[in-house]
Amino acid sequence: MLTIYNDQHVLHQGKVEMFRGELVPCFEVPARVDHVKSELERRGLGSLQAPDAFDESLLAKVHAPRYLDFIAHAWDEWVALDPANATRDALPSYWPTRGMRSDVLPKSFPARMGLFSFDAGTPLMAGSWAAARHGAACAWTAARRVIGGERSAFALTRPPGHHAGADFFGGYCFLNNAAVAAQALRDAGVERVAVLDVDYHHGNGTQAIFYERDDVHFASLHGDPLTDYPYYLGHADERGAGRGEGFNHNLPLPRGTDFTAWRAALKTALARIAEVKAGALVVSLGVDTFEGDPISGFKLRSDDYLRMGEDLARAGLPTVFVFEGGYAVAEVGVNAVNVIEGFGQF
Numbered sequence: 001m002l003t004i005y006n007d008q009h010v011l012h013q014g015k016v017e018m019f020r021g022e023l024v025p026c027f028e029v030p031a032r033v034d035h036v037k038s039e040l041e042r043r044g045l046g047s048l049q050a051p052d053a054f055d056e057s058l059l060a061k062v063h064a065p066r067y068l069d070f071i072a073h074a075w076d077e078w079v080a081l082d083p084a085n086a087t088r089d090a091l092p093s094y095w096p097t098r099g100m101r102s103d104v105l106p107k108s109f110p111a112r113m114g115l116f117s118f119d120a121g122t123p124l125m126a127g128s129w130a131a132a133r134h135g136a137a138c139a140w141t142a143a144r145r146v147i148g149g150e151r152s153a154f155a156l157t158r159p160p161g162h163h164a165g166a167d168f169f170g171g172y173c174f175l176n177n178a179a180v181a182a183q184a185l186r187d188a189g190v191e192r193v194a195v196l197d198v199d200y201h202h203g204n205g206t207q208a209i210f211y212e213r214d215d216v217h218f219a220s221l222h223g224d225p226l227t228d229y230p231y232y233l234g235h236a237d238e239r240g241a242g243r244g245e246g247f248n249h250n251l252p253l254p255r256g257t258d259f260t261a262w263r264a265a266l267k268t269a270l271a272r273i274a275e276v277k278a279g280a281l282v283v284s285l286g287v288d289t290f291e292g293d294p295i296s297g298f299k300l301r302s303d304d305y306l307r308m309g310e311d312l313a314r315a316g317l318p319t320v321f322v323f324e325g326g327y328a329v330a331e332v333g334v335n336a337v338n339v340i341e342g343f344g345q346f
């Protein structure tokens, strides 16, 4: 399978994140992508390409212009506040909640950090924008290769994207790579695109971006939001709104879910994707469903990812894989590439 690789991902390397009430070293580290890349190369699974030159205006098809403008200049504003900030990651501290306003753009940079985010676990640093922007270019390029006739393509990138909404970052995500890929497929004339999110965490950003649309069907298997991040979206009763009614499909699963139960949910999600007659598939490929993942709660084992790849191939759709989560760093390469291998062998 063709892989489009974001060689600028190393520019994004957070120092700390807020986790269970204290600042801890970031889980979302460059080594995650390095392990996947070296495993792809070790198995000789297809070539690695750089992304095509990317027209940034494409981002405005899934993200709000005022958000893009903020993110693109956030680091410079952070350092302009205080030169000492150049040695610190930018993190939000205040957020608008119920009954407060988000239509007015505050002058305060810290206030805008909170307006455009939903957690304190997503540090922003000097190279974050460049890494995220190049990652979106990878997802867009992977979609273009599939439009051009490739059966599948893999956007190997970080930071991840599925928690990023039209105008907010969070969950280690700034730009929604899967949404960029889905929109690229739509722009190329695919009548209806399915986004299938297999990351442990619900893709709240992707759901929100397409929630009122019937041309992109969103399906997600994830840890039940009653107990798991992102907590405030991802319930089974969220079925879409307006034209989008019926084109959102959440399958929350309890902590401790093993592959047998997980695979049954995947079958249900794929059956619905066939029913809505999707012409192409974007997979938000997170492998934090792994039993050894430090921040997640499912019990999938490494060989299960081969089966997952085979099941995804059986859907018989042109497929764009976009790398999302997975924090058991030693095994993330084997687990992610097992999906790619399983898909390709089928």
Ligand SMILES: NCCCNCCCCCC(O)(O)C(F)(F)F
Pocket (backbone or CB within 6 Å): 019, 020, 028, 121, 160, 161, 162, 163, 171, 172, 173, 199, 200, 201, 229, 286, 288, 295, 324, 325, 326
């Ligand atoms: N007590 C729970 C703390 C949760 N901290 C944030 C978890 C973010 C997960 C990110 C991800 O894995 O969904 C992505 F794919 F986006 F990278």
Ligand SMILES: [Zn+2]
Pocket (backbone or CB within 6 Å): 199, 200, 201, 286, 288, 324, 325, 326
């Ligand atoms: Zn995740």
